[in-house]
Amino acid sequence: MTAARTSPRDRYREQTRAEIKAIALRQLAEGGAGAVALTRIAREVGLSGPALYRYFANRDDLLSSLIQDAYDDAATAVGSVGDQLPPSPRTSLRLLADAYLGWAAAQPHRYLLIQGSPLPGYSAPADTTARARAVLGPFLQVFATGEPDEEVRPLVAELAAWAQEDEAAAAWLREYTGLEPEDDRAATALAGAVLAWSQLHGTVSLEVSGQYAGMGHRARTLLTCQMSTLAAAFRLPDDWPERATG
Amino acid sequence: MTAARTSPRDRYREQTRAEIKAIALRQLAEGGAGAVALTRIAREVGLSGPALYRYFANRDDLLSSLIQDAYDDAATAVGSVGDQLPPSPRTSLRLLADAYLGWAAAQPHRYLLIQGSPLPGYSAPADTTARARAVLGPFLQVFATGEPDEEVRPLVAELAAWAQEDEAAAAWLREYTGLEPEDDRAATALAGAVLAWSQLHGTVSLEVSGQYAGMGHRARTLLTCQMSTLAAAFRLPDDWPERATG
DNA sequence: TCGCGTGAGTTACAGTCTCTAACTCAAGAT
DNA sequence: ATCTTGAGTTAGAGACTGTAACTCACGCGA
Numbered sequence: 001m002t003a004a005r006t007s008p009r010d011r012y013r014e015q016t017r018a019e020i021k022a023i024a025l026r027q028l029a030e031g032g033a034g035a036v037a038l039t040r041i042a043r044e045v046g047l048s049g050p051a052l053y054r055y056f057a058n059r060d061d062l063l064s065s066l067i068q069d070a071y072d073d074a075a076t077a078v079g080s081v082g083d084q085l086p087p088s089p090r091t092s093l094r095l096l097a098d099a100y101l102g103w104a105a106a107q108p109h110r111y112l113l114i115q116g117s118p119l120p121g122y123s124a125p126a127d128t129t130a131r132a133r134a135v136l137g138p139f140l141q142v143f144a145t146g147e148p149d150e151e152v153r154p155l156v157a158e159l160a161a162w163a164q165e166d167e168a169a170a171a172w173l174r175e176y177t178g179l180e181p182e183d184d185r186a187a188t189a190l191a192g193a194v195l196a197w198s199q200l201h202g203t204v205s206l207e208v209s210g211q212y213a214g215m216g217h218r219a220r221t222l223l224t225c226q227m228s229t230l231a232a233a234f235r236l237p238d239d240w241p242e243r244a245t246g
Numbered sequence: 247m248t249a250a251r252t253s254p255r256d257r258y259r260e261q262t263r264a265e266i267k268a269i270a271l272r273q274l275a276e277g278g279a280g281a282v283a284l285t286r287i288a289r290e291v292g293l294s295g296p297a298l299y300r301y302f303a304n305r306d307d308l309l310s311s312l313i314q315d316a317y318d319d320a321a322t323a324v325g326s327v328g329d330q331l332p333p334s335p336r337t338s339l340r341l342l343a344d345a346y347l348g349w350a351a352a353q354p355h356r357y358l359l360i361q362g363s364p365l366p367g368y369s370a371p372a373d374t375t376a377r378a379r380a381v382l383g384p385f386l387q388v389f390a391t392g393e394p395d396e397e398v399r400p401l402v403a404e405l406a407a408w409a410q411e412d413e414a415a416a417a418w419l420r421e422y423t424g425l426e427p428e429d430d431r432a433a434t435a436l437a438g439a440v441l442a443w444s445q446l447h448g449t450v451s452l453e454v455s456g457q458y459a460g461m462g463h464r465a466r467t468l469l470t471c472q473m474s475t476l477a478a479a480f481r482l483p484d485d486w487p488e489r490a491t492g
Numbered sequence: 493t494c495g496c497g498t499g500a501g502t503t504a505c506a507g508t509c510t511c512t513a514a515c516t517c518a519a520g521a522t
Numbered sequence: 523a524t525c526t527t528g529a530g531t532t533a534g535a536g537a538c539t540g541t542a543a544c545t546c547a548c549g550c551g552a
Contacts, residue, residue, distance in 0.1 A: 008549075009499075016500095034280070034366030039538055050540075051501055059539070116363030118455050120280030129460065151474035154467050162462020169462065194461070198468060202448020209364050214375065215440070216408020216415065221400050222444060228397035229479050255520075255528075262529095285509055296511075297530055305510070494552090502545070509538080516531070522524085 017055050019045060021069070024062055028109045033063065033119055060122050063113075067124070070110045071131035077103040082138030089145045089236040093196070096138055097227045100200050101207075101219060108208040115201055116209070129168075136193050137176040143192025144177040144185045145241055146234030152191055159194065160187035192234050199226045263301050265291060267315075270308055274355045279309065279365055306368050309359075313370070316356045317377035323349040328384030335391045335482040339442070342384055343473045346446050347453075347465060354454040361447055362455070375414075382439050383422040389438025390423040390431045391487055392480030398437055405440065406433035438480050445472045 023044050027036045038059055042049045056062040081099045086092045104111035114132075148156050163169050163181035169190070170181040179186040203226065206212055207219035269290050273282045284305055288295045302308040327345045332338045350357035360378075394402050409415050409427035415436070416427040425432040449472065452458055453465035 013499090032363065032366045037538065038540090047500095048502060049538090050503090050542095053540070054500060112363045115457075116455075117278065117358045120278045132457075149475075151478060152471045155463060155471045158463040158467055166460075166462060168460075194463060194468060195472065198448040198452060198472070199445055200448070201452055202444040202446070205451065206444060206447055209362075211361075211378075214412075214414075216412060217401060217404040217440060221404055222440060225398045225401045226441065226444070229395075229475055232397060233475050253520085259528090283509065284511090293529095294531065295509090296513095296532085299511070300529060495550105497548105497550090499548090500546090502543100504542085504544100506541080507539085510536090512535080513533085514531100515533100517529090519526105519528090521526080 013055070016045075020052060020055055020062070021065060024066060025110075028066065028113060029107070032109055033113055033116075036063065036066075038062070060119075063119065063122065064125055066110075067114055067128070068131060070114045071128070071135065073110070074100075074103050074114070075131065075134040075137075078135055078138055082141060085240070088238045089142045089240065090231050090238060092142045093139070093227050093231055093236060094224065096142065097196070097200060097223055098220070100135075101204055101223055104204045104208055105219070111204065111208050115205060133172050136197055137172070139193040139196045140173060140176040140189040142236065143196070143234055144179060144189040146185075146188050146192055146236050148188050148191060149233045149235065152195065152233050155195065156187045156191040159190040160184075163187055163190060188234070192230070195230055195233075196227070199223075199230065259301070262291075266298060266301055266308070267311060270312060271356075274312065274359060275353070278355055279359055279362075282309065282312075284308070306365075309365065309368065310371055312356075313360055313374070314377065316353075316360045317374070317381065319356070320346075320349050320360070321377065321380040321383075324381055324384055328387060331486070334484045335388045335486065336477050336484060338388045339385070339473050339477055339482060340470065342388065343442070343446060343469055344466070346381075347450055347469055350450045350454050351465070357450065357454050361451060379418050382443055383418070385439040385442045386419060386422040386435040388482065389442070389480055390425060390435040392434050392438055392482050394434050394437060395479045395481065398441065398479050401441065402433045402437040405436040406430075409433055409436060434480070438476070441476060441479075442473070445469075445476065 020041055023041045024036050027040070036059070038052045038056075039049050042052050045052075056065070078096055078099050081092070081095045086095055104115075163173060163186050173179055173181060173186050173189060177186065177189050179189065200223070203219055203223045212219060266287055269287045270282050273286070282305070284298045284302075285295045288298050291298075302311070324342055324345050327338070327341045332341055409419060409432050419425055419427060419432050419435060423432065423435050425435065446469070449465055449469045458465060
């Protein structure tokens, strides 16, 4: 990718960074973000504590790196569904939601790392929002085909204003739907995506943090019901509308 | 309340515990659960570090205490709406959801403490589940009046089985709805409550952890839309059904 | 191929935090 | 009036983050 010049030292450095991140990821999986400890990583790599600060400025920097990877990975998982362009928006929504849940369930701690409670004292780098929105992009595409019911129109209205005032929002929309912010469908897409995100996050995070334990339902069923209801509220069609391919 | 015998020593002890908890609560509000540090609390109270271990067995014990209070407080906030028995189930749902959001928004860190990512190494005491269910109890009452639409029936089915197999679930239902687990309305109530919980948590936790920052909508609007949709999916009536008062 | 800059690594240490051990002391129950 | 018990103390072990000041050898440029 951006391998402008790759000297032996650079390569060695990259390799060590990767090794550190791999161990950090394991610690994350074993005990959550709090369990990621530079000292212990160093011991495992075979270095003395302070050596790690050659590779990451501090603990937050290491976590940021894990967070970025996680967002990118999630975006890929969700995006790969969007790329296949399933038969209908309805189906697409179901598949996207499944992919989201599937990704999170397969690596609960990584999900909690990016979507759980904010880490104490941690402040996210600037591009985090963009990465987060990349995960939700494919949902925009689906909901752009919808016709919002009465019940969700207040939200559509609020987001219509946003699309027209916020350049980043407009760019996000353009990238995934090709729509201009003035288009009614733009606001519809935003409303659908926000609703879907909110419901996905609710169900997935309760599942992943074990709060459904002992309750007699599967998260998958719950999520499917929610997406059906959402599809109904936006009257998602059973076929993709005509559009310029490419 | 349970003041069986209150010796001077007991009173002093209770007062000190309360003071410790008050400071802990402030630290929680200032920097999240991770920022609650016994050492610093001790300094503030004017004691030396280890003295605090006379009052709380360890850090987790202190946090458990805060967690219990938070659940009880939330249950009271939500329950006070349920007690007023608003004009209709539909209205009731809206008011309950508002109360939930309102409580959480007013004290974000306490919300994250009980509903955020699990704390590293922390294992909740046994009665936590019961306390959590007390918060959701009033929702059972509302959804017991519903008629589930097609889209949510898979969830109702799964929860019907649960109600009939799990004694704790049955007891929960009985307490808030008076229904026996065989009753169809029991499963409906459970499904509604679980859906509502999931959606409340999604919206509230994204709001409270600041992930909506920079997006052009209010959490309140989002939540209202969701509750409307949910009310529609359960065909919540505009009047309470007849029932034995008492 | 030689030399030297730079980056990788070291030890030592300061500071924060949790929690245990072993002790003192006085309030209050009997 | 006694003596039990609980509140408080200091000392200290063990993790962890992060800084300072140092050594050393790799590998780039002349």
